[in-house]
Amino acid sequence: MIRNMEKYRLHTGWTFCLDERNEKDETAPSEGFRAVTLPHDWSTDYPFDPESDTCGSGGYAKAGIGWYKRTITISEVDIKNRQIILYFEGVYMKSSVFVNGTYAGGHIYGYTPFEVDITALVHEGENEILVRVDNSMQPGSRWYSGSGITRDVWLEKRHPIHIARYGMYLTTDEGNLNISTTLHTSECMKDDDSLSLTFMLKDQDGEENAKKDITLKNDWTEADLDAAILSGMDEDVPKTLCQLQTSLSIQVENPVLWDHETPYLYELTTILKKNDTVIDERTDKVGFRNIEFDAKKGFLINGKHVKLNGVCLHHDGGCVGAAVPPEIWRRRLEKLKDMGVNSVRCSHNPPDEALLDLCDELGLLMMDEAFDEWENPKNKWSTGHNVYPPKHEGYAEDFPEWHERDLADMVRRDRNHPSIVMWSIGNEIDYPNDSYCH
Numbered sequence: 001m002i003r004n005m006e007k008y009r010l011h012t013g014w015t016f017c018l019d020e021r022n023e024k025d026e027t028a029p030s031e032g033f034r035a036v037t038l039p040h041d042w043s044t045d046y047p048f049d050p051e052s053d054t055c056g057s058g059g060y061a062k063a064g065i066g067w068y069k070r071t072i073t074i075s076e077v078d079i080k081n082r083q084i085i086l087y088f089e090g091v092y093m094k095s096s097v098f099v100n101g102t103y104a105g106g107h108i109y110g111y112t113p114f115e116v117d118i119t120a121l122v123h124e125g126e127n128e129i130l131v132r133v134d135n136s137m138q139p140g141s142r143w144y145s146g147s148g149i150t151r152d153v154w155l156e157k158r159h160p161i162h163i164a165r166y167g168m169y170l171t172t173d174e175g176n177l178n179i180s181t182t183l184h185t186s187e188c189m190k191d192d193d194s195l196s197l198t199f200m201l202k203d204q205d206g207e208e209n210a211k212k213d214i215t216l217k218n219d220w221t222e223a224d225l226d227a228a229i230l231s232g233m234d235e236d237v238p239k240t241l242c243q244l245q246t247s248l249s250i251q252v253e254n255p256v257l258w259d260h261e262t263p264y265l266y267e268l269t270t271i272l273k274k275n276d277t278v279i280d281e282r283t284d285k286v287g288f289r290n291i292e293f294d295a296k297k298g299f300l301i302n303g304k305h306v307k308l309n310g311v312c313l314h315h316d317g318g319c320v321g322a323a324v325p326p327e328i329w330r331r332r333l334e335k336l337k338d339m340g341v342n343s344v345r346c347s348h349n350p351p352d353e354a355l356l357d358l359c360d361e362l363g364l365l366m367m368d369e370a371f372d373e374w375e376n377p378k379n380k381w382s383t384g385h386n387v388y389p390p391k392h393e394g395y396a397e398d399f400p401e402w403h404e405r406d407l408a409d410m411v412r413r414d415r416n417h418p419s420i421v422m423w424s425i426g427n428e429i430d431y432p433n434d435s436y437c438h
Helices: 076-081 225-230 326-338 353-362 395-414
Strands: 006-009 014-019 034-036 064-074 083-088 095-099 102-107 114-117 125-135 153-158 162-173 176-185 195-202 208-216 242-251 266-274 277-286 291-294 298-301 310-313 343-346 365-369 420-424
Touching: 083 095, 102 114, 162 266, 162 277, 162 395, 176 195, 176 266, 195 242, 208 242, 326 353, 353 365
Parallel strands: 310 343, 343 365, 365 420
Antiparallel strands: 006 153, 014 034, 014 064, 064 125, 083 114, 083 153, 095 102, 095 125, 162 176, 176 242, 195 208, 195 266, 266 277, 291 298
């Protein structure tokens, strides 16, 4: 019997090639690949060029089209018993994933995660993964975007019955931890099969504060396809995808509260069993806190008024580019806290997951932002600030088709972070000509 999911960070073993062929061929180059480590921002690998297509808005850095290549080894046991998933935390941008020469899936927005189910495309032994990244539409942002697989990539081998990608929804009120869990499966359950969930909450000392076991009824329902897509799954997800949902509350006696001064975090472990055998397991950080916005009192956390002393942070790490090691984020956030900062706005896109984890840990209140522009594009200055005509390439052209999925992915991915106290649907998007503002 296959036990719980295996998950591997694929940060080594990759090679990269900048595709400088004139024809912009959608097949990978046959030569020119060099070793790289992920996350990777290829724009930092080349000299600045005043004639670059990125122009002033993109920092005169090298963009274009790049290819990443790696092999993964899959066993016969994995082929027979598991779903094989590639999970990308962020690729800038317009990515296409190929497995053994066959298109497997892709994504547009460079700041939201996506997964690709490659189960049907892999075979026993070595398998070739190719990722094409098209960042040739420049200037595409009003700031330095970077280029490439700029956030972590994971290989997941999971049981056909598993906790959904964003299947844990956690809220707190007073001493209650409210848990909503969604399971996904593409296989039918037998009448004599049993499923159970165990929830264990531990404090920072590793002491168990609460535990609850429940047995699930086999009342699977057909998953809403739109909801499945919004959960980060590709449109080619099997039409027989089923889901099972359950909700419960765990009472915790006198929990230590989370706030910006004492960011106390508990750890919730969720274990899924089938016929008493563990088939999936995950952990989530939990912060007990209550927030309130009052017209007269302002912002309150746990009943205490707090003035938000905030900064706006873009996704890059300065001279290191868009592939930012967590150590750099930690250093930056700790210095900001020393200055008196207690809140951060992610300008102007969903941030790296590592940044949110650090804000939970360090006690920084977060404003999570989705987009810089909606359907109406903003000016990207290509020859100087306010020098017309500007260029308009950017996410706006893909907004009508992709914005609902990307917005839902952001909220579902980030909703359990106690540091998040505000959500932003966009930056300065109330332009008079935007069709969504009427």
